[in-house]
Amino acid sequence: MLTRNRLRLIRRRLLQIVPVILLATFVVFGLQQLVPGDIAVTLAGDNEIRTLYGLDRPFFVQYGSWLWGVLHGDLGKSLLSGEVVLDSILRRFPTSLLIVGCALTLSLAVGIPLGILAATRRGSRIDAFVTGIASLGVALPNFWLAMLLVATFALNWNIFPATGSAPLSAGVGDALRHAALPAFALAAGGIAEVARQLRSSLVEVLSSQYVRTLHAKGLSPAAILWKHGLKNVSVNLLTVIGLVFNRLLGATVVIEAVFAIPGIGSMVVHAAIHKDFPVIQGVVLALVVIVIGINLLIDVLYTVLDPRIGQQ
Amino acid sequence: MSKTLVRIGKWLRRDLRAALSLGFLLLLFALSVSAPIVAPHSPTNQDVNDMLQEPSADHPLGTDDLGRDVLSRLIYGAPATLYASFLAVSVAILLGVPVGLLAGFLGGWVDDAISRVIDTLLSFPAIVLAIAVTGALGVGLTNGMLAVGIVFSPQLARLVRAQTLIVKQELYVDASRVFGASLGRILWKHVVPNAIQPVIVQITLLLAVALLAEASLSFLGLGVQPPQPSWGAMLARAYSYMEIAPEQMYAPGIAILLTALAFNALGESLRVALDPTMKRR
Numbered sequence: 001m002l003t004r005n006r007l008r009l010i011r012r013r014l015l016q017i018v019p020v021i022l023l024a025t026f027v028v029f030g031l032q033q034l035v036p037g038d039i040a041v042t043l044a045g046d047n048e049i050r051t052l053y054g055l056d057r058p059f060f061v062q063y064g065s066w067l068w069g070v071l072h073g074d075l076g077k078s079l080l081s082g083e084v085v086l087d088s089i090l091r092r093f094p095t096s097l098l099i100v101g102c103a104l105t106l107s108l109a110v111g112i113p114l115g116i117l118a119a120t121r122r123g124s125r126i127d128a129f130v131t132g133i134a135s136l137g138v139a140l141p142n143f144w145l146a147m148l149l150v151a152t153f154a155l156n157w158n159i160f161p162a163t164g165s166a167p168l169s170a171g172v173g174d175a176l177r178h179a180a181l182p183a184f185a186l187a188a189g190g191i192a193e194v195a196r197q198l199r200s201s202l203v204e205v206l207s208s209q210y211v212r213t214l215h216a217k218g219l220s221p222a223a224i225l226w227k228h229g230l231k232n233v234s235v236n237l238l239t240v241i242g243l244v245f246n247r248l249l250g251a252t253v254v255i256e257a258v259f260a261i262p263g264i265g266s267m268v269v270h271a272a273i274h275k276d277f278p279v280i281q282g283v284v285l286a287l288v289v290i291v292i293g294i295n296l297l298i299d300v301l302y303t304v305l306d307p308r309i310g311q312q
Numbered sequence: 313m314s315k316t317l318v319r320i321g322k323w324l325r326r327d328l329r330a331a332l333s334l335g336f337l338l339l340l341f342a343l344s345v346s347a348p349i350v351a352p353h354s355p356t357n358q359d360v361n362d363m364l365q366e367p368s369a370d371h372p373l374g375t376d377d378l379g380r381d382v383l384s385r386l387i388y389g390a391p392a393t394l395y396a397s398f399l400a401v402s403v404a405i406l407l408g409v410p411v412g413l414l415a416g417f418l419g420g421w422v423d424d425a426i427s428r429v430i431d432t433l434l435s436f437p438a439i440v441l442a443i444a445v446t447g448a449l450g451v452g453l454t455n456g457m458l459a460v461g462i463v464f465s466p467q468l469a470r471l472v473r474a475q476t477l478i479v480k481q482e483l484y485v486d487a488s489r490v491f492g493a494s495l496g497r498i499l500w501k502h503v504v505p506n507a508i509q510p511v512i513v514q515i516t517l518l519l520a521v522a523l524l525a526e527a528s529l530s531f532l533g534l535g536v537q538p539p540q541p542s543w544g545a546m547l548a549r550a551y552s553y554m555e556i557a558p559e560q561m562y563a564p565g566i567a568i569l570l571t572a573l574a575f576n577a578l579g580e581s582l583r584v585a586l587d588p589t590m591k592r593r
Contacts, residue, residue, distance in 0.1 A: 016428070023432040034448040135580075139520060139572035141527050141544075144565035147551055151558050250437025254528045258551070268440065269532050272447030280447045284440055291435040 006303050013299050017292055024292070025070060028285045029063050032277055070285070076278035078271075085282035089264055093286075095165050096256065096263030098175065100248045102183035103190055107244055110187070111194025112237075118195065119202035120225060130195055137192025142251055146185035146258040153181060163260040182255050189251065190244045197243075201236040205229050235306050242298040246291045323585050330581035333574035340571060344391035353381035355388035356539040364557045373563050376546070377553050385541035386563055392542045393571065396457045396526035396535070397519045403461025404518060408468030409511065413499050415469065416476025423473075430466040438463040439525055446534045453536050456529045457522065464518050471514055475507035509586040516579035520572040527568050543568050 055062070069076070075085035118130035154162035160181050166174040205211065206229055214224050253265035260266070264283050271279035324331040343350060352372075359379035367374045373382035415426035438460050445459035446452065479485060485502050493501070529535035530544030538545065543564040550560035 016431075019428050020432045020435065023429060024435060027432065027436070028444075031444055031448050034445065135573065135576060136569075139524075139569055139576050141524055141547075141565065141568045141572070143528060143531050144547060144561070144568065147547065147554065147561050147565070151554055151561070155555060155558075246437065250439050253437075253440055253443065254532065257532055268443055268447075269534070272443045272534060273451070275447055277447070280444045284436070284444045287437060287440055288435045291437070295435070 009303050010300050013296060013303075017296055021289065021292060024288045025067055025285065026063070028281050028288070029066050031281065031284075033059065035275070035277065075282035075285070078279050079276045080271075080274055080279075085278050088267060088279070089282055089286050092262055092264045092267055094167065095261060096249075096252055096265060098165075098168065099179050099182045099186065099255070099261065099263065100245070100252050102176070102179050103186035103248050103252075104241070104245055106183055106187035107190025107194050107248075108241070111191040112198060114191070114195040115198025115202065116225070116230075118199040119206060120221070122203060127199075130199065134192040134196045134199075137188045138196075140188050142185050142189060143254050143258050145188055146182065146255055149181045149185055150258075165259075165261045165263070182252075182259050182261060185255055185258070186248050186251055190248055193244050193247070194240055197240045198233060198237060201233045202229055205232045235302065238298055238301055238305070242294050245294055249287060249290065327581050327585065329577050330585070333577040333581070336570065336574045337578065340390050340574075341394065343387055344394055347387050347391060351381075351384035351387045353384040355380065355385045355541045357381075364553065364560070366559075374557075374559065376560060377549060377557075382546075382560070382563060385546060386543070386567060389541045389543045389546065389564070389567070392453065392530075392536050392540065393523060393526055393568075396453050397522040397575075399454065400457040400461040400464060400522040400525070401515055401518050403458055404464035404468055405511075405515065407462065408465035409472050411465070412469035412472025413476055413503060413507075416473040417480060417495070417499060417503065426469070426473075430469055433463060433466045436463050438521070439528055442525060442529055443532070443534060446529070451534045451537060453526065453530070453542075456535055457526060460522055460525045464522070467518070468511060468514060471510055472507050475510065476503050479503045479506045513579055513583045513586065516575055516582055520575035520579070523568065523572050523575065 057065075066076075073086055075089070077084055078088065114130045114133070118127045121127055150162045153160045161178055162181075164178060166178045168175045206225075211224060211228065214228060215221075252263065253268060255261075256263045256265035257269050264286065268280060268283040270276075271283070324334065352370075357380060359375070362371075362375050362379040364377055365371055365375040365379075371381050371383065373386065376382055376385065411426055415423045415430075441463050442456040442459040446456045449455040479502060482502075485498060488498055488502065526535060526542075527544035527547070530542040531548045533545070533548065536542035536545050546564040547561055547568075550557070550564070553560060
C-alpha cells in the first residue's frame with residue numbers, strides 16, 4: 001500500500017532528479033566547448049555561419065537558448081544531413097530497443113536459473129561452473145563475441161542474417177531473426193551480471209538466521225527457496241535489472257556498429273567520426289534521460305514493493 | 313617494506329588464481345616495454361606479396377591484409393592497451409578519491425552537491441560519453457580514455473565517501489581533531505589508510521572495464537589510429553576480411569579476453585585477501 005510516508009519518499013526522489021537532469025544537460029552542452037575552435041570553424045571557418053548558429057554569444061546565453069529548445073523538444077538539426085535530430089532518434093530508437101529488450105530477456109531467462117543453481121549448490125561443481133561462466137561473460141569483449149557469432153551462425157551455418165535489422169511491423173519472425181545475433185552478443189555480459197548478483201544475494205539470504213530456523217522447523221529446502229529465499233532477493237533483482245538494462249543500452253552502441261544496424265548507436269558513432277555535434281548531443285542526452293528515468297522507475301518500484309521502506 | 317613483500321609472497325603461494333593473473337599481467341608489461349626487441353618484425357612494415365598468410369615459421373600467427381606480421385602487431389598493441397587502461401583509471405583515482413573524501417568528511421551541503429554530481433555522471437554510459445568526447449576533441453586514444461576515466465570517477469568517489477563516513481565516527485579521529493590536526497592531516501593519516509583496501513579492489517576491476525572500453529573505441533575507429541597497432545583495431549580489420557581469413561580474428565580477441573580476465577581475477581583475489589569477513593564464506 002502507498003502510505004503517506006512512501007508518497008513523500010517518491011516525491012522527494014522526483015525532486016532529486018531535477019538537478020541531475022539539469023546537470024546532465026549542462027555536461028552534454030559543455031561537450032561542445034571542447035571542440036577546438038568552434039562548430040563554425042569545423043563547418044566552414046566562416047563568421048557568417050558563426051552568427052547563424054549564435055556562436056558569437058556568451059556561453060551561458062548559448063546554453064540557455066539550447067536548453068530552452070531541448071525543453072520544447074528541439075534538439076537541432078544534423079550538420080550533415082539537415083535532418084531534425086529528434087526525428088532521427090525517434091525513428092531509430094525502436095530498432096535499438098528491440099535488441100536491448102531481447103538481450104535483457106535473454107539475460108534474465110538464463111541468468112536467474114544459473115544464479116539459483118549456483119546459490120543452492122554452493123561449493124559444488126555446478127557452482128564453480130556458473131562462477132566460471134560469469135567471469136568469462138564479464139571479461140568477453142562483446143564485439144568480438146559478435147564476430148564469432150557471425151562467423152559461426154551467419155557465414156558457416158547460414159541460420160541468422162549477418163547484418164541489418166527488420167522492424168517488428170514487417171513481421172515478428174523476421175525482426176527476431178535479425179535481432180538474434182546482436183542480442184546474444186549483448187546478453188553474454190548481462191547473463192554473467194544477473195547470475196553473479198543473484199547468486200551472491202541468494203547466498204546471503206540462505207545463510208541467514210531465520211532460514212536456519214525454517215530448516216529446524218522442518219520446512220523442505222524447496223519450500224524455503226521458493227517461499228522465503230526468492231521473495232527476499234526479488235528486491236535486489238530489481239536493482240540488477242535496472243543496472244543491466246543501462247549497461248546494455250551503452251553496449252548496444254558498439255554492437256550496432258558490428259551488425260550495421262540502423263539504431264541510435266550506429267547513429268552516434270557515425271556522428272562522432274564526422275563531428276556532427278547536434279546529433280552527438282541529442283543521442284547522448286536521450287540515453288542519459290532514459291537511464292535516469294529507468295533508475296527513477298526502479299526506485300519507485302522499490303518503495304512500492306519493499307514493505308520495510310517508509311515504515312518509520 | 314620487506315615485510316609487505318613477504319606477505320605478498322605468502323598470499324601468491326596460497327592463491328594460484330592471483331599468482332597466475334599477476335604473472336600474466338607482469339609478462340604483458342614486460343612485453344610492452346621490450347616490444348622493439350621481442351617482436352620478430354616491424355608492426356607497420358607492409359609486404360604486398362605476403363598478404364593474409366597462414367601461420368609459418370617466419371610469421372608464427374600469419375600476416376594481415378597488408379602483409380604485416382600479426383604476432384608483432386599483437387606485441388606492439390600491448391603498450392597501447394595498458395596505457396589506455398591505466399590512463400582512464402588514473403583519471404578516475406585523481407578525481408574520485410579526493411571528491412569522495414571531501415563529501416564524506418565535510419557532509420552537509422557539500423555532500424549533497426557532490427552526490428548529485430555523482431548521480432549525474434553515473435547516468436552516462438561510459439562508452440557513449442567516450443564516443444561523444446572523441447567526436448568533440450577528435451579521434452584518438454587519449455581523449456576517449458580521459459572521458460572513460462571521468463565516468464569511472466563517481467564509482468571510486470562513492471566508495472571512498474562511504475568508507476569516510478564510517479571512519480569519521482571513530483574516537484581516534486575526534487582525538488586527533490582535539491589535538492589540533494588539520495583537515496588534510498586527518499584525511500591523509502586516518503581516513504585514507506582505512507579506505508584504501510576496497511579502493512584497490514575496485515581499481516583492479518575498473519582496469520578490466522577500461523581495457524574493454526579501449527578495445528571497443530579502437531574497434532570503432534575512434535581510438536588508436538592506423539598504422540599504429542591495437543588489438544581492437546586489428547579486430548576491426550579482421551572483421552572486414554572475415555570471409556577470406558577468419559583465423560585473423562582469434563589472436564587479438566583472445567589477447568583482450570585474457571587480459572580482462574587477469575585484471576578481474578586479480579581483483580576478486582584481492583577482495584578475498586583484503587577482506588577478513590570473506591574468508592569464512
